[in-house]
Amino acid sequence: MAYLEDYKMDPSAAQPLLTFSIFDDYAEEKDLTLVRVDILNNGIDDGEGLKVVRSMLGNYKDDDEFLTVRAFNKQQDSFDIDNYISLQSAKWNTGDVEDIVTEKTVDVEK
Numbered sequence: 775m776a777y778l779e780d781y782k783m784d785p786s787a788a789q790p791l792l793t794f795s796i797f798d799d800y801a802e803e804k805d806l807t808l809v810r811v812d813i814l815n816n817g818i819d820d821g822e823g824l825k826v827v828r829s830m831l832g833n834y835k836d837d838d839e840f841l842t843v844r845a846f847n848k849q850q851d852s853f854d855i856d857n858y859i860s861l862q863s864a865k866w867n868t869g870d871v872e873d874i875v876t877e878k879t880v881d882v883e884k
Contacts (some may be wrong), residue, residue, distance in 0.1 A: 775826065778855070791815040794827050825866060 776788035792815065797808040809831070813823045833839045846853050 775830075789814075791818060792823050792826065794830075829862065829865070 775792050775794075776790050780788040792811060792813045794809055794811045797810070800806040800808070809827065811823055811827050813820065818826075833843050842858065846855075846858070
């Protein structure tokens with residue numbers, strides 16, 4: 775994930791702020807999917823990085839939210855990015871970002 779402005783200027787040169795990988799090896803067998811997040815920008819704390827990834831995963835998990843993803847991908851010219859940012863900010867400020875992480879989080883670096 776990178777700043778939208780950086781990506782718009784040059785997608786291949788946009789510096790990542792954080793990366794995440796989804797490991798679904800146990801999805802069918804154990805109903806477990808692992809997500810690894812690496813924060814690459816020192817200005818992003820762990821809590822903010824977690825909110826960003828939870829929001830992203832929620833956008834793909836929820837059918838209504840996915841309509842927004844599809845609109846962004848398929849209708850860029852008519853997609854209202856300012857409205858989307860306002861709605862996401864409101865969700866974040868009210869703490870309404872879906873709780874994707876449930877049972878246990880393990881941080882192997884601490």
